[in-house]
Amino acid sequence: MFELTILGSSSATPAFKRHLSAQLIHHHDRLFLIDCGEGTQFQLLKYKVKIQKIDAIFISHLHGDHFFGLPGLLCSLSNHERTRPLKIIAPEGLPEILEQLFRLSDTRMKFDIEYQILKSNVREKVFENNGLEVYSIPLQHRVYCNGYLFQEKSKPGKFLSEVAKADAVPVQYFHLLKQGNNVTLDSGRVLKYEDYLGPSPKSYSYAYCSDTRYIPGLGASLNGVDLLYHEATFMQDLKPKADTTYHSTAREAGMVAQEAQAGKLILGHFSARYQDLTPLLEEARSVFPESYLAEEGALVKLK
């Protein structure tokens, strides 16, 4: 299972029932939150998310619409007796903001926060567990900002026991070969695990890119991503405004998806000036037909 739920799709301010930026990744039985705009915990409640299962929170940048919901969510986790440490991956400054806030409000967390502070302008691995690796995606915004690439680890293919039996491989070595190890028999014969494994199952990837101006080359660096979320704050007629505010247009989001040869593009981070988002969708589709609008609460299945 690899699923995405968009909890907020509005930029700067809530508008037309659209909430501020936050997304939930569900990978097998683990949950990850990306950004945490104001009101995110209400969205988590609405969609009945088991918040104690969140392993890590990834914050893209320190504009309020992307993280003002974080103190409230952390307090709720503590009030609900979380004791398990929580990882927060974020730009410099976030620990100071939270420490000051907790100190002045006499708030004590019942769990440890393990920060991973990002400063680099090159892609780096920021999180890893058994099934996933997460990389930063350096973006270009008015403040230091990263997107995140969630990449499933590749798994060995199915063990071909019939092939192994036909090849007189002793049964006690099956599990080593299954796990991707070569085996040397007492006779000196070497068994190569690739000979006994089927093709690796496809590993899926998701890239979150918000907020940023259009970056030539970003798409190429995400080559083959299965699902791309890219901000589309404005339409092309407001390109000058997109430039001065370091945001992207729907057309530019489409260009990134096309350059990335992405499986599918989801547009989000919509300006409050647009009630009807159809024109943004059409603009992106004119460049990249597999474009869709972020729909809050809808489950997007990668697999």
Ligand SMILES: [Zn+2]
């Ligand atoms: Zn921003």
